[in-house]
Amino acid sequence: MNNQMEYRRGRHCIFDLHVHLVFVTKYRRGVLNSEHIRFLAGVFADVCARFDASLVECDGEDDHVHLLVTYPPKLAVSTLVNSLKGASARQLRNRYSVRTHRNHLWSPSYFAASCGGAPLDVIREYVENQRTPQ
Template sequence: MSHQTDYRRGRHCVFNLHVHLVFVTKYRRGVLSHEHIRFLTGVFADVCARFDAHLLECDGEDDYVHLLVTYPPKVAVSTLVNSLKGASARQLRNRYTVRTHRNHLWSPSYFAASCGGAPLDRIRGYVENQRTPR
């Protein structure tokens, strides 16, 4: 599946971990525009960098976003998700006027799937094509 160059190295490990994440807005309210998603992509990338993770793809629709992230084994996915959702909601609210429910942008739940079995190009293409042309 992966070439040796795809593996990342830590101090005591070699790894190639990817997670597909989906966050939905509170009550699936359609509050995200294309501009918001572009802004959130930068926020998500910054948060990932703080965890020594990399945001590979990000896209979505009015009421959800998909992310494809590669991350080191020292990072708990739940901790990464909490930081991604918290920072993105806070920074989006500070930059734009977004109609949320009681200042909650995201639903408290999320979807996370390991991407070890599926070809990453297929997942990348799926995430890239979330927003339909308008």
């Protein structure tokens, strides 16, 4: 990706929203290998496409995965997360015999952080300086 901003357009908005997600396996059990993570990346990309979102990057280790997703403003991150975790667990279980705890691959919690754009201090200063004294 180049350094130039690439905005997406909706019917009534222009946006560039990214979220960094981390899903941890139940009890942080090390059940994932590199083949599983490659398979999960495909599942995550398919789920994102159904929500008009895009999987930008995906990788992980034996007990967690990191995702970078760009998504439209109409989509709640929690809705996306629920679909990502549900579909990935179901499809991974169907494809591979992955050891899970009582058929639960993922911990019910997750990490989500907005990312991209300018640092908050820069944005705060920009907003504060909108009305200049005349």
